[in-house]
Amino acid sequence: MRKPTFLIAARSYIILKGLDFLLKEIEDIEIKWVIADSNNLLSKIINEEPDFVILFSDLITSKNRNEFQKYFPDIVKTRLICLCQSSETGNLEKIYSDYIDLNEDKITIIRKLNRIIDIYLPKKSVPSKSSEISEREKNILRNVALGFTNKEIGEKLFISTHTVITHRKNITHKLGIKTISGLTVYAILNNIIAVEEISK
Amino acid sequence: MAELVHMNYLLVSVMNRFGIRLGFGDKSISQVCKEHSVNIDFFLEIVNSFHDKDYFPQKHLQGFSIQLIIDYLSKTHRYYLDEKIPEIEKLIDQMIIECYSHNEHAHFLKTFFIEYVNELISHIKKEDEKVFPYSINIENQFLNKKESENQYPTSSNYSIKEYLSEHNNIEEKLFDLKNIIIKYLPSPENQALCSKVLSDLFNLEKDINDHSRIEENVLIPKVKLMEEELSNRQKKT
Ligand SMILES: [Fe+2]
Ligand SMILES: [Fe+2]
Numbered sequence: 001m002r003k004p005t006f007l008i009a010a011r012s013y014i015i016l017k018g019l020d021f022l023l024k025e026i027e028d029i030e031i032k033w034v035i036a037d038s039n040n041l042l043s044k045i046i047n048e049e050p051d052f053v054i055l056f057s058d059l060i061t062s063k064n065r066n067e068f069q070k071y072f073p074d075i076v077k078t079r080l081i082c083l084c085q086s087s088e089t090g091n092l093e094k095i096y097s098d099y100i101d102l103n104e105d106k107i108t109i110i111r112k113l114n115r116i117i118d119i120y121l122p123k124k125s126v127p128s129k130s131s132e133i134s135e136r137e138k139n140i141l142r143n144v145a146l147g148f149t150n151k152e153i154g155e156k157l158f159i160s161t162h163t164v165i166t167h168r169k170n171i172t173h174k175l176g177i178k179t180i181s182g183l184t185v186y187a188i189l190n191n192i193i194a195v196e197e198i199s200k
Numbered sequence: 201m202a203e204l205v206h207m208n209y210l211l212v213s214v215m216n217r218f219g220i221r222l223g224f225g226d227k228s229i230s231q232v233c234k235e236h237s238v239n240i241d242f243f244l245e246i247v248n249s250f251h252d253k254d255y256f257p258q259k260h261l262q263g264f265s266i267q268l269i270i271d272y273l274s275k276t277h278r279y280y281l282d283e284k285i286p287e288i289e290k291l292i293d294q295m296i297i298e299c300y301s302h303n304e305h306a307h308f309l310k311t312f313f314i315e316y317v318n319e320l321i322s323h324i325k326k327e328d329e330k331v332f333p334y335s336i337n338i339e340n341q342f343l344n345k346k347e348s349e350n351q352y353p354t355s356s357n358y359s360i361k362e363y364l365s366e367h368n369n370i371e372e373k374l375f376d377l378k379n380i381i382i383k384y385l386p387s388p389e390n391q392a393l394c395s396k397v398l399s400d401l402f403n404l405e406k407d408i409n410d411h412s413r414i415e416e417n418v419l420i421p422k423v424k425l426m427e428e429e430l431s432n433r434q435k436k437t
Binding site: 175176177178179181182184185186188189190195 | 308309373376377379
């Protein structure tokens with residue numbers, strides 16, 4: 001599965017760095033951070049569509065509140081998480097899906113974040129993460145290694161080019177090999193294709 | 201200066217690109233830089249951003265002259281092609297014999313590596329022969345040097361934008377190569393040799409990433425600004 005992506009935003013470098021440090025304790029997420037003035041924040045979120053944005057509460061001001069309300073929490077898939085003082089947690093803006101209390105200890109915050117990830121990005125019955133590729137995929141890999149284009153492979157196997165592309169993405173994802181020549185080496189090493197076949 | 205190396209031994213190769221070799225005893229960074237006529241500001245920014253990938257003073261780096269930036273970039277090219285690649289190539293030859301003697305297909309690793317090297321060579325060649333001279337010419341025009349005056353934009357219809365759009369990812373094959381060694385070849389008979397190859401590949405990848413970051417975030421935006429300024433000047437006249 002794709003890693004959950006986090007964008008963290010605050011005016012304060014120290015808060016950002018601290019948050020960054022803390023998030024690194026959570027396994028398998030991707031972190032980007034911005035030192036934000038509130039101006040470009042919204043467009044950045046909408047362009048990048050991270051799964052979560054953790055933002056310091058003072059970034060939402062009377063100036064940009066209305067803009068944010070247009071998109072959150074319903075229109076954009078990104079979830080906003082407010083980083084705030086304990087005193088603020090009682091009356092949070094509606095745009096937030098959840099909050100983190102600045103004064104909590106490390107473990108509590110990490111647990112809370114893990115819970116948030118589980119709620120909003122439930123793991124689909126995890127597609128076996130093993131690098132085993134299916135027979136169909138093997139067949140496609142064979143043809144890729146033989147130098148056929150997606151279109152040609154589709155015609156040969158009576159499937160759409162689009163389906164071929166999807167299969168290829170899955171193969172690359174499972175094997176961790178991106179280039180055609182890399183896939184060819186894999187195919188040779190695993191006897192999916194014989195050396196004599198490619199030298200033609 | 202010695203402390204730098206203690207902090208990160210990979211910096212030895214960065215120093216070499218500035219013409220600085222080991223053997224500086226207890227001399228300070230500024231002393232050594234002075235002796236080698238190296239711009240110390242530039243040296244420090246390059247060293248720091250190489251060491252710490254979160255540190256990237258883009259604006260400050262853009263303040264240095266294109267000539268200076270390109271000097272460093274081309275020295276880095278030489279380091280890849282003349283030192284690092286031949287070294288890794290030898291190791292891979294050795295690895296195929298010593299690590300996978302029972303695998304009849306292991307030599308495809310070499311074929312694959314050579315494909316990667318060819319890709320890298322043509323990438324670098326294009327920069328050395330086309331992009332870098334073009335950038336230096338733009339800078340000269342920008343500084344109003346006589347020999348290049350009034351050539352813009354007639355000098356070429358090329359623009360740096362083109363380069364950015366085709367500045368392709370040369371790390372992909374390197375990534376694949378690592379994965380093939382890590383996951384898909386049988387257990388190596390010579391474990392130590394295999395670790396050495398891997399660590400060289402990882403270091404090369406990091407180095408190239410740092411290098412591309414300078415090209416894309418320092419050189420290109422700087423040339424772009426100068427292109428714009430030049431075309432504005434031309435409109436005025
Ligand atoms: Fe380069
Ligand atoms: Fe490059």
